[in-house]
Amino acid sequence: MRLEFEDVSYSYEGGEAKKKKRSGAKKAQWGNAPDAPWALRHVSFTVEPGEFLGIAGHTGSGKSTLIQHMNGLIHPTEGRVLADGESLASKEVARRVRGRVGLVFQYPETQLFAATVFDDVAFGPRNMGVPEAQIEQRVREALERVGLCFEQLKGRSPFSLSGGQQRRVAFAGVLAMNPEMLVLDEPAAGLDPKAREDFLNMISGFHAQGTTVVMVSHSMDDLAARCSRVLVLSEGEVFALGTPAEVFADGERLRSVGLGLPAPVAFAGQLRQAGFPLEAGFFTEEQLADAIARALGRAVAAREGADRR
Numbered sequence: 147m148r149l150e151f152e153d154v155s156y157s158y159e160g161g162e163a164k165k166k167k168r169s170g171a172k173k174a175q176w177g178n179a180p181d182a183p184w185a186l187r188h189v190s191f192t193v194e195p196g197e198f199l200g201i202a203g204h205t206g207s208g209k210s211t212l213i214q215h216m217n218g219l220i221h222p223t224e225g226r227v228l229a230d231g232e233s234l235a236s237k238e239v240a241r242r243v244r245g246r247v248g249l250v251f252q253y254p255e256t257q258l259f260a261a262t263v264f265d266d267v268a269f270g271p272r273n274m275g276v277p278e279a280q281i282e283q284r285v286r287e288a289l290e291r292v293g294l295c296f297e298q299l300k301g302r303s304p305f306s307l308s309g310g311q312q313r314r315v316a317f318a319g320v321l322a323m324n325p326e327m328l329v330l331d332e333p334a335a336g337l338d339p340k341a342r343e344d345f346l347n348m349i350s351g352f353h354a355q356g357t358t359v360v361m362v363s364h365s366m367d368d369l370a371a372r373c374s375r376v377l378v379l380s381e382g383e384v385f386a387l388g389t390p391a392e393v394f395a396d397g398e399r400l401r402s403v404g405l406g407l408p409a410p411v412a413f414a415g416q417l418r419q420a421g422f423p424l425e426a427g428f429f430t431e432e433q434l435a436d437a438i439a440r441a442l443g444r445a446v447a448a449r450e451g452a453d454r455r
């Protein structure tokens with residue numbers, strides 16, 4: 147599915163009031179709604195099918211507001227969101243898209259509610275009208291995809307599980323709806339380093355199997371290493387959009403909106419400043435180590451050539 151944002155602006159305070167005023171409804175109640183600050187302003191971009199799009203931005207830049215537009219949870223105050231060319235303003239289109247886009251909020255485990263893991267994971271597909279005969283298979287597959295054992299956990303209370311397991315159960319609840327696009331708000335927030343890495347690897351694995359992924363993150367390292375494109379928001383506007391190489395090319399510009407460079411990129415910059423002949427175009431520690439090894443290899447070869455002469 148291609149998801150297109152066309153000049154989208156959104157205001158929490160002014161939006162609904164403005165719409166109601168325009169339609170003439172509840173005029174007395176809304177009165178003259180103040181022109182509230184815009185949470186999003188003139189945002190245009192497209193999520194391409196199969197891509198892994200990262201979203202970065204300072205606190206309050208509009209990331210969560212943006213992703214809530216992706217499955218029609220909220221609608222633009224101005225502009226349009228289109229799924230394969232159809233506007234989500236239509237209730238019917240929004241209903242269909244909600245089944246195809248799995249939105250996972252920050253700390254999704256706080257939304258667990260059912261008495262058993264089975265019922266929690268089954269909630270989404272049941273709500274979508276999936277026949278009861280198929281529910282067990284959906285729940286089993288979803289739990290297995292997040293690395294949990296169906297037989298061991300199906301009858302347990304979700305509240306008796308560890309925090310990391312609860313996060314996986316909550317995630318399975320979204321996967322059980324078989325979404326073709328996953329939209330994730332800080333999916334690894336609050337996990338310990340090992341659980342974090344495992345969780346992000348799992349998400350990269352879903353992407354490798356064909357799921358479109360949109361991931362909000364405060365970690366430039368994760369975004370640079372995992373995403374095919376990165377969108378940077380600042381004060382509700384698109385500040386940068388491109389491949390990690392394009393977006394992380396200008397550290398000064400990023401610093402001006404409160405963001406930094408991925409650690410390996412920043413470290414490589416310091417090495418270059420100190421005169422170490424390092425090439426550009428890498429984002430992970432492994433790539434940095436390879437680049438250092440290549441630079442050292444070149445230096446050794448040059449020294450040997452000089453000695454022979």
Ligand SMILES: Nc1ncnc2c1ncn2[C@@H]1O[C@H](COP(=O)(O)OP(=O)(O)OP(=O)(O)O)[C@@H](O)[C@H]1O
Nearest residue numbers: 158159184185203204205206207208209210211212
């Ligand atoms: N429910 C709400 N009501 C009114 N204003 C809101 C609401 N939610 C967010 N805002 C405002 O909208 C703007 C964008 O907020 P948003 O939560 O989208 O930012 P964010 O980039 O996700 O921030 P963070 O990184 O801190 O989660 C902020 O100015 C915020 O105060």
